[in-house]
Amino acid sequence: MEDDLIIAKFANENTREEAFNLLLKKYQQKIYWHVRRMVIDHDDADDVVQDVFVKVWRNLEKFREDSQLYTWLYRIATNECITFLNKKKQRQHVSLDEEDSSYLSSTLTASSYFNGDVAQMKLQQALLKLPEKQRLVFNMKYFEDLKYEEISEIVGTSVGALKASYHLAVKKIELFFRSND
Amino acid sequence: MKEINTYDDNLEGGELPDFRAVNPFTVPSDYFEEAAAHIKRVCQLPFVGDDVPLSDSSISPTYFEDLSEQIKLRISLEEILSERKASGFDIPADYFAEAEQQISSAVKLDTLVGTHKENTFQVDSQYFDSLSTRIKERIASESSALENNPEPAKVISIRPWIKYTAAAACLLCVLSIGAYFGQNSDEATSPVVQTAVAETSLSAISDDELVDYIASNNDSDDLHYYVDYIYASDQEQDEDEVRCSELEDKDLEAYIKHML
Structure with missing residues (x-):
């Protein structure tokens, strides 16, 4: 179903729940994987995804169609991820100024829900060395195949800066692979 | 023996025989x-x-x-x-430089981790079936909780304001009352006594907090005088008070009213 139809149905109280079901069906997996790649742990991702959709339920009525629905959803999910990771840093006594996500390394290696090969595990470890926003951009571009224009709308950064960030991320990943051969 | 050749038999006067003058080629009718x-x-x-x-x-x-x-x-x-042949299609500015970067990135990643980008994280096979239900249950429970216990009025912490307001009040008291009453002193309202009281109140507030408050809440040019006063030694402060005593009372009153 088209997003504008979902929004129109949500605006009507009689069809609101139906619209929300359609929205969940259409986007829950995409949002889950987006969150999971950021928070790494499945249970954490589950909590964050629930928070995301509770916020969506509360705020979809106020959604102004000056952006795409899915970029709006991604924006909420991204903000929730960052909030969650900041809280996690505080719990683990990691400085909020700490740029990379090395504090998630143990979560990654301990995760039983990971079936990648050695190269893929190494890629994830390399990604945890990136600053959070750069990791976010890399995930959206590489794994989720979003266009730079869409990512720009989600994270509020110019397309040019995103391209440079992605290219820099790949260089760092390459360096990580070389130094960990 | 002479060969019998009839080819030129009738070639009298160099003329071809009549039958040779007939055009052997034909054209379609009405051609011409x-x-x-x-x-x-x-x-x-x-x-x-x-x-x-x-x-x-x-x-x-x-x-x-x-x-x-x-x-x-x-x-x-x-x-x-x-x-059109020259520039039939348009391209974004710096396209080729960016494309080179993007291709280089894609090639590097392919070399490092292979061409497949399949999801390496997993979930239980039934996870997504139950996720929607759990989200809806949570929304329902939060909604009912909200109905039963309406959200309390939002409490805004005012501690920083209390601290800064107290700092401001004390500072202005020191500066203005000290200067104003210093000139009208009698034995009962000695400025020394008042300054001592004010200094006792201020002692709980650090100098840095005072300076921070003034910097964030005062845009007048007096800021550096306040700061000088706060960090000045006792002897310098005494000298300042002497200078203050030379000001006209009505000027001081007007200034204090304006500031307060």
Whole structure:
């Protein structure tokens, strides 16, 4: 179903729940994987995804169609991820100024829900060395195949800066692979 | 023996026999009647004075009237087409530099982790079936909790404001009351006593907090005087008070009213 139809149905109280079901069906997996790649742990991702959709339920009525629905959803999910990771840093006594996500390394290696090969595990470890926003951009571009224009709308950064960030991320990943051969 | 050759038998006076003068080739019937019209059609040129009428079906009656217009149109079209050949499609600025980066990144990643980008994280097979239900249950429970216990009024912490307001009040008291009453002192309201009281109140607030408050809440040019006063030694402060005593009372009153 088209997003504008979902929004129109949500605006009507009689069809609101139906619209929300359609929205969940259409986007829950995409949002889950987006969150999971950021928070790494499945249970954490589950909590964050629930928070995301509770916020969506509360705020979809106020959604102004000056952006795409899915970029709006991604924006909420991204903000929730960052909030969650900041809280996690505080719990683990990691400085909020700490740029990379090395504090998630143990979560990654301990995760039983990971079936990648050695190269893929190494890629994830390399990604945890990136600053959070750069990791976010890399995930959206590489794994989720979003266009730079869409990512720009989600994270509020110019397309040019995103391209440079992605290219820099790949260089760092390459360096990580070389130094960990 | 002489060969009998009848070839030139009748070649009298160098003339060929009559039968040889007959053209052995033929043309389609009416060929020559149509040839002229055909040639004219090919050449697209009119034959003045020709017996072929201009109303021939291959030439429009207004052909010559339209011809110059057609030629102009053709020239315009050629110009447009030649421009398109040069830059028919547009590309974003710096496209090729960026494309080189992107291709280089893609190649590097393919080399490092392979071409497959399959999801390496997993979930239970039934996870997504139950996720929607759990989200809806949570929304329902939060909604009912909200109905039963309406959200309490939002409490805004005012501790920083209390701290800064107290700092401001104390500071202004020190500066203004000290200066104002210093000139009207009698034994009962000694400025020394008042300054001591004010200093006791201020002792709980650090100098840095005072300076921060003034910097964030005061845009007057007096800021550096306040700061100098706060960090000045006792002797310097005494000298300042002496200088203050030289000010007119009404000027001080006006200043204090303006500031408060």
